[in-house]
Amino acid sequence: MKLEGKKAIWKDYQKEIADDKYFYVRSCVRQNFFPGSETAFLKILRDELKKDVYEHPCHTTCTGIGYHGDVVPFDTAMTVVARQFALMTESGYENLVPSCITSFGLYTEILETWHHFPETENKIREYLKKATGREFKIPKNLAHASDVIFKFRKEIAAKAKHKLINKNTGESLKVVEHIGCHYSKMFPSKGVGGAEYPYVLTGMIEEWGGEIIDYPERRHCCGFGFRQYLVQANRGYSIACSKKKFDSMEPYKPDMIITNCPGCPMFLDRWQYTIKEMEGKTYGQNGEGIPVFTYEEVAGLVLGYDPWDLGLQMHQTDCEPVLDKMGVGYDKSKKRELIINNE
C-alpha cells in the first residue's frame, strides 16, 4: 500500500463545506438505531465549536428509503425534498446538513438533476407551490454531517480528552472505516476523497490518533442495501454481505469500525450478534465482537463524553473493549440500568 497514491487521489476530491449557520435535517432511522449520535453532533457543533445549527420541527422524511426501495417515484421524492428546501429558506438558512447518507445522496441527485434539467426543477417548483403554497431557494452549500465533523476534526483533536490510541501499549487503534454507499459512489466529486478511497472518515481517524485498515472488501455493501433487507426473503443475502466484510477484515485484527451512514452501523453491529448466535463465530479479539461506532460517537468519546450519554449501551456488540483501550471511564452498573429502563 502506497499512502502517497491515496493522497494524490484525495487531492482531486476536495469539497466546499460551509463553516457555520447550518440547517440540520435528521435521519428517519438513526434516532432508533443509535439514539445518541445526532444529539452528540448538535452538542459538539453548538457547545464545543459554537456554531449556529437550526432544526425545523416540520421537517419530514426525505423519502430516500422509499425511493431507493422502489416504492416512491422520483417526482414525489423531489417534491418532498423541495419542501425541505422551503423550510430552510423560510428559516433564513442556506447551508443544508443532512444527518443521513441516503438523504445526502438523494439531495445531491436532485440538485444534479435540476442542474442538468432546469425544466424538471421548474416542474417541481410548480408541484410544491400547488400542494403547499411554498417556495424555496437552492441550498448554497450541501454537506453531509460527517463532512462537517471532518471539517472540524482538528478543532476536536485540540480538545481531545482521549485519543484513538491503546493506552496500555501506546499503539494506534486499528480502525475499519465504512462509508455509506450513497455518500459518494453516485457522485464521487461530492464526497471528501471521492468514491474509491473516501477520506472523510479516514481524515478524522488519522487526526484523532487511529490507524486505518484497508482490507479487500472495504468497498462492499454493509448488508443493508435497502431491498436486501427490506424484502424479508432477501435477508439471508443481507447477512451474507456483512459476513463477507467481517471475514475480510478479520486478519487485520481491527479494534473498531467507524461508519457514517444510518444503516451501516446498524447492520455491522447487529449482524455480528446474529452470526455469533448462528455460528458461534466472533470477529474481535478474545472472543468478542468488533465494536461499531458512528463518527459522532467516536468524536464524543474523543471529547470525553460519557459513553452512556452517547447511547453506546444501545449497541448490540459491546463497546467496552474499545473504551478500555482508550482509557474511557464508564459505570458498568449504569449501563444495565439504562437498558432495563429502556426496555
Add this chain to the structure above:
Amino acid sequence: MKKVVVIGGGIAGMEGSTYLKSMGYDVTLIEKNSQLGGHLLKWEKLFPTMRLGKDVVNFLNDGIKISDVNVLLNTEVVKAEKNGNEYIIELNNGQKLNADAVLVATGYDTFNASQKEEYGYGVYDNVITSAELEELFTSGKTLTTPSGKVPKRIGFVHCVGSRDEKVGNIYCSKVCCVTAVKQSIEIKEKLPDVEVYCFYMDLRMFGMHFEALYREAQEKWGINFIRGRLSEACENIDHSLVVKVEDTLAGKPLKMNVDLLVLMVGIVPSQGTKDIGRIFGLEFGVNGFLKSLDQHMANSNSNVPGIFYAGTCVAPRPINNTFVDARSAAVMVASYLENYKVEGRINTINN
C-alpha cells in the same frame, strides 16, 4: 535547399526525417529526450513476430546516419511564428530555426492508469502497467512482483483508458489487445508454471498474424481469456490482489486473487502533441489528437499550410502503420515544397 524541421524523434519522426533528407531537403530533427527512439527504446519484443524492439531502433538509427540528418537532442520548441511561407521556430536553448515545412511527429503518452482509481494503480504495490512490464522485460531482470515475489498468477486488464467513457476516451487504442497477448506469452516463456488471465471486452485482432498469436496463446500456452470488465481490485493482507470481474460468457461474477495485475494502458495524445498543436495553431479532433485535414485523403495534412503530421500524434497506430505513415508524410511534405501539380487536390480539400 529547402528546410524541413521534424518535431519528435520516435519512429515517425526518425523515418520521416530519413526520407526527407534522402529526397534532398535540409532536415533538422528535434527530440526533447537525450536519445532518439521514443517509446520503442523501452520495448523488448514486438508483436506479432517477437522481433526485438532494438532491431527496429537500429534500423531507424541507420536511416538517420546514412541520410545524415541533423539531430538536436534535449531540445524543445517553445515558440513559432510565420514569416511569409517560412516558419521561424524558437527552441528552448534560444536557437532559432527557419523551416519551409514542419513535420509534427510528437507521438503519444500512455494513459495515466491512476485515473482508473478502482484498479489501484499507484495505491497497491503489485498493480503495474503494460509499459512497466515491458521495461521489466527489457531490463533482463527476473520477473518478480514489486513486492519481490515470484508470481504464481498474473492478471491482465484490457482497455485501461481506452473505450471508456468514464475517463473520456471513447476510442480504441488499437495496440493493447495484441500487446497483452504478446506479453502473456512472454510471461509463460519465462515462468511456465504461472497462470495468466486476460480480462477483456473484445479482442481486436485486426492485424495480419494477430489472430494466430491469440490462438497460440490459448492452445500452446494455456492463457485464459475471460470476457468481462474488471470492477475493482483490492489488496490482500499479503499484498496480492483480489480482483472482481463479471465473466460475461459464463454469466456470473468472478472473484480471484492474483499476485500481479498488469493494466493494459491505452494511448493518449502526448503533452508534446498538445503543446505543439497550440504553438502552431493546429486543430485538435474530438479525442484530443491532432486533426487531419481529411481522414481519407489528407491524413498527413493539417489545417495550417506547411505543417504536416506523422504517426500517433494523429491517432493510435501500431509500428508498421507508423512506418507507412511517416514515409507517406514525407511524400506529402515534398509535394507541398515542390508544388507538384497534384497539390491542387489538397487545396480543394482545404477550400
